[in-house]
Amino acid sequence: MQIQHDPRRARLKLILTLLSLALSALAIWWANNNLSSYYLRILNLAGINAILAVSMNLIFGFTGLFSLGHAGFMAVGAYTCALLTLPMRSKQTIFLLAPLAWPFNAVTLPPFPAVLLAGLAAAVMAYLIGLPVLRLRGDYLGIATLGFAEIIRVVANNIPTITNGALGLKGIPSFANNLWWTWGWAAATVWVTSRLVNSVYGRSLLAVKEDEVAAEIMGVNLTYHKILSYVIGSAFAGVGGALMGSLVTAINPKTFGFMLTFNILIIVVAGGLGSITGSVITSVIYTVLLEALRPIESGWSIGPLHVPEIPGLRMVVFALVLLVIILFYQRGLFGGREFTWDGVLDWIDRKRNRKQEVAG
Amino acid sequence: MSERSELSVQDLTMRFGGLTAVRDFSLELAKGELVGLIGPNGAGKTTVFNVITGVYRPTSGKVLLDGVDITGWRPDRVCKQGIARTFQNIRLMRSLSVLDNVIVGHRLRLKSSLGSAILRTPGYVREERELIQTSLELLDSLGLVHYKDVPAGGLPYGEQRRVEIARALATRPRVLLLDEPAAGMNPQESMDLCEFIQKVRRDFNLTVLLIEHDMSVVMGICERIAVLDHGETIASGVPAEIQANQRVIEAYLGVGYKNVAAN
Ligand SMILES: Nc1ncnc2c1ncn2[C@@H]1O[C@H](COP(=O)(O)OP(=O)(O)OP(=O)(O)O)[C@@H](O)[C@H]1O
Ligand SMILES: [Mg+2]
Numbered sequence: 001m002q003i004q005h006d007p008r009r010a011r012l013k014l015i016l017t018l019l020s021l022a023l024s025a026l027a028i029w030w031a032n033n034n035l036s037s038y039y040l041r042i043l044n045l046a047g048i049n050a051i052l053a054v055s056m057n058l059i060f061g062f063t064g065l066f067s068l069g070h071a072g073f074m075a076v077g078a079y080t081c082a083l084l085t086l087p088m089r090s091k092q093t094i095f096l097l098a099p100l101a102w103p104f105n106a107v108t109l110p111p112f113p114a115v116l117l118a119g120l121a122a123a124v125m126a127y128l129i130g131l132p133v134l135r136l137r138g139d140y141l142g143i144a145t146l147g148f149a150e151i152i153r154v155v156a157n158n159i160p161t162i163t164n165g166a167l168g169l170k171g172i173p174s175f176a177n178n179l180w181w182t183w184g185w186a187a188a189t190v191w192v193t194s195r196l197v198n199s200v201y202g203r204s205l206l207a208v209k210e211d212e213v214a215a216e217i218m219g220v221n222l223t224y225h226k227i228l229s230y231v232i233g234s235a236f237a238g239v240g241g242a243l244m245g246s247l248v249t250a251i252n253p254k255t256f257g258f259m260l261t262f263n264i265l266i267i268v269v270a271g272g273l274g275s276i277t278g279s280v281i282t283s284v285i286y287t288v289l290l291e292a293l294r295p296i297e298s299g300w301s302i303g304p305l306h307v308p309e310i311p312g313l314r315m316v317v318f319a320l321v322l323l324v325i326i327l328f329y330q331r332g333l334f335g336g337r338e339f340t341w342d343g344v345l346d347w348i349d350r351k352r353n354r355k356q357e358v359a360g
Numbered sequence: 361m362s363e364r365s366e367l368s369v370q371d372l373t374m375r376f377g378g379l380t381a382v383r384d385f386s387l388e389l390a391k392g393e394l395v396g397l398i399g400p401n402g403a404g405k406t407t408v409f410n411v412i413t414g415v416y417r418p419t420s421g422k423v424l425l426d427g428v429d430i431t432g433w434r435p436d437r438v439c440k441q442g443i444a445r446t447f448q449n450i451r452l453m454r455s456l457s458v459l460d461n462v463i464v465g466h467r468l469r470l471k472s473s474l475g476s477a478i479l480r481t482p483g484y485v486r487e488e489r490e491l492i493q494t495s496l497e498l499l500d501s502l503g504l505v506h507y508k509d510v511p512a513g514g515l516p517y518g519e520q521r522r523v524e525i526a527r528a529l530a531t532r533p534r535v536l537l538l539d540e541p542a543a544g545m546n547p548q549e550s551m552d553l554c555e556f557i558q559k560v561r562r563d564f565n566l567t568v569l570l571i572e573h574d575m576s577v578v579m580g581i582c583e584r585i586a587v588l589d590h591g592e593t594i595a596s597g598v599p600a601e602i603q604a605n606q607r608v609i610e611a612y613l614g615v616g617y618k619n620v621a622a623n
Contacts, residue, residue: 192478199477200463200470200488207453207464214451217413219439219468219531228474336455 013341024187028179040177041247046287047182048243051189053267053279055236058193060265061273061336062202063229064209065134066142068261070237072149075156075256076125077118077238078245079163082172084114085246090171097167098160111175115185115242122238123231125152130230134223137212149261156253168252169245176246185243186280189236194276194338196232205229206274266318270325272332277339282332286318293317364427366391366567367412367443367535372421374407374591381407383591385421387569389535394561394568396582398602400612403588405571406448409537413445414438425535440468444533446524448540448571454513458504458523461512462495465530495530501563502526502556518549522556529560535567536560542574550574554581575613579603587612 031043052070059065083091083104091100099105109117133144156163163169176182196202207215208225216222245251267286271278296317299309329335365388372385382404389395397405411418414435422431430438444465453461470491472484499505504526507515512523521541528536538557542550554577561568572578578585579599586596589611595602602608 195478195480196474199480199484200467200472200491201474201477203456203460203463204467206456206460207467210453210455211451213415213435214447214453215464216435217415217439217445218465218527219436220464221434221436 009342009345012345016341024183028183032179037177040179042287042291043179044177044182044243044247046284047179047186048176048240048247049264049267049283049287050186050280051182051236051240051243052264053271053283054186054189054193054276055233055240056264057268057271057273057276057279058197058236059229059233061268061275061279062197062209063205063226065226065230066138067145067230068142068258068265069129069145069149069234070264071256071258071260072145072152073122073126073234073237074241074244074260075149075152075251075253077122077241078251078256079156079169080121080238081111081114081118081242082169082245082251083162084109084117085111085173085175086169086171087173094164094167094169094171095161097165100164101161104162111173111181111246115239118242119235119239122241123235125238126231126234127227130227130234131223134226134230146258146261149256149258153253153256156256163253166252166254168250168255170250172245172249172251174246174249176243182243182247185239189239190276190280192232192236197276201225201228266322270322270332272329272334272336274336275332275334275338277337278332278334281334290314290318365389365424366393366426367569368422368424369408369412370422370424372408372411372423373419374404374411374416375419380591382411382588385588385591385593387586387596389567389569391567392561392565394557394570394581394583396578396585396599397569397571397588398573398578398585398612399588399594402590404591405588406539407591408588409445409539409569409571412438412537413443436468439531439533442532442534443537444528444531444535445537446521446528446539446541448543450517450520450524452512452520452524452527455511457509458499458512458515458526459492459495459508461523461527462498462530463491465527466491466495468531498530499526502529502560518545518553521545521553525556525560529564533564533566535569536564538568538570538572540571540573542572542577545574547576550577553577557581 031040035043052074056070059067084107086094087108091105129145129148133141133148136144157166197205204215204220204225207218207220208222212222267282268279270286271282293314297309297311297313300307325333367389369385369387372382373380374382385408387395397408399405407416410416412423414433414437417432422429424430425441425443428441430441433441453464470487472487476484496505496508499508502522504519504522507519507523512520515523525538525541541557542553545553557568557570558581560566570578570582582599584597585599585602587594587602587608594611595605595608603613
């Protein structure tokens with residue numbers, strides 16, 4: 001939210017934005033065509049994690065709603081999108097035990113509208129859950145939302161005519177194995193979230209986070225703003241879930257357990273509550289590191305020291321890393337700060353001024 | 361019937377479980393009046409504010425603003441209707457800048473939709489610019505504009521009190537409730553604050569209800585005073601009457617008060 005109007009700087013910022021967009025597009029195009037499917041998969045996962053982390057940051061970091069329901073909304077999005085994009089023939093082979101219910105047995109949609117509807121479905125679910133639950137605060141809210149996420153999983157297990165029960169869905173069209181999809185949606189998430197939090201609406205969200213009582217006395221409608229943040233954040237969680245389903249091509253209720261929410265929470269906290277930049281960058285670091293650390297789980301030895309195969313050792317390492325980050329950077333790596341062109345330009349100006357001072 | 365009160369509190373009773381914090385409290389504020397609410401610790405003063413602003417729903421009794429019954433309304437609706445307040449323990453959004461704090465106070469008049477805010481339509485951009493401009497003017501008129509980018513929590517105590525008043529004014533209230541604005545201030549700061557309150561009342565055409573323990577402030581600027589003790593109204597009247605009231609002296613001012621006040 002800036003008041004100063006400097007047309008030269010505004011133009012410069014526009015040029016820089018367009019330039020970096022063009023560069024990103026070029027990078028995506030190059031990577032899509034040249035990287036091995038293994039690396040592409042990691043980068044796609046990083047993009048999806050960015051969507052999930054930024055959307056959780058909107059809910060938790062900017063609005064202060066400690067919600068642990070992200071995996072639930074991802075499940076809603078993933079199932080919606082999978083059921084809408086699966087070709088008729090696959091549906092017939094998957095739903096052997098119980099026939100697939102209407103409308104999914106009648107329609108097959110292209111990926112884009114299917115992802116949009118996945119976001120919409122998650123948003124509707126967030127609205128329904130949010131209305132009663134968002135009255136709670138702090139830990140209570142965390143527990144209640146966690147409970148709802150588990151309920152969504154249990155329900156998914158028990159409505160075979162829609163979800164195919166515990167067997168889940170296989171052969172989901174893998175359109176999201178494509179950087180344009182994952183990072184395109186990540187860009188959309190960042191764009192919407194940053195526009196929102198930098199608007200007057202966003203100031204009200206921050207006010208709710210800082211002091212509910214004072215915000216309400218100042219005329220901020222608490223329910224409206226909490227629901228607003230929750231629904232938008234969950235919609236993107238639904239989109240992220242849809243893309244993840246398409247990336248891994250098979251989903252079942254177990255896919256959307258609490259660990260999924262927990263991973264995203266790690267990214268959000270490590271990156272910094274209230275920093276979109278932090279969430280995006282930490283998503284990439286986290287995803288890449290998680291892959292890079294895979295070998296330590298399969299057993300290794302340094303000289304006489306022999307470490308046997310320990311599945312899950314990576315998570316131990318991450319817990320330690322998170323601990324260190326919290327110890328040394330209490331507010332996360334980015335501590336609520338954002339990357340902005342204004343920040344970069346101011347920094348350059350300062351450098352230049354200092355040089356001139358030294359020279360003069 | 362006589363002229364309608366700006367703020368009218370009628371037979372207000374507030375019980376917390378077995379504790380009656382306020383009993384049968386009534387108060388009429390005419391438009392433009394500055395009235396003091398005093399009493400010993402735990403008398404129920406802040407509770408009266410909390411009921412007026414909708415934080416608590418009263419056990420019984422009514423609150424009317426310019427004739428509109430606002431009893432039990434949600435705080436944000438009470439605010440929209442025209443009552444703003446400050447808190448005994450300052451409640452600014454500490455990590456938000458002073459300007460952002462004031463902008464939040466303007467929020468309730470924002471007309472642009474969420475969609476237009478995200479898309480930054482020309483209409484939204486214009487409204488946001490006007491809103492920031494108005495906020496800056498408000499800060500300027502109160503001599504606070506040089507703090508605009510400072511996180512509110514980083515300001516000196518006395519300045520935080522002023523910013524909190526500025527934020528309340530941003531909601532464009534008809535009635536302003538101040539809960540111990542001079543708490544923790546030295547005599548000089550208290551005097552400055554008195555002037556500040558008087559000026560704000562004039563400039564913004566306000567009706568003010570003031571809770572305060574600092575008797576120099578209360579006696580100095582209040583036109584009328586109501587005294588609470590253990591939730592009961594034990595006296596009300598002009599400052600001179602209150603100062604002379606035997607019950608008030610016993611319950612609150614203390615026997616030595618007159619001598620102190622004479623100094
Ligand atoms: N939410 C609550 N629950 C239970 N008791 C409360 C609540 N709020 C206030 N009280 C009690 O009501 C009584 C009046 O409190 P109140 O805060 O209104 O006093 P006060 O006159 O503002 O005192 P002070 O001068 O110390 O600010 C006190 O005994 C207090 O403990
Ligand atoms: Mg009090």
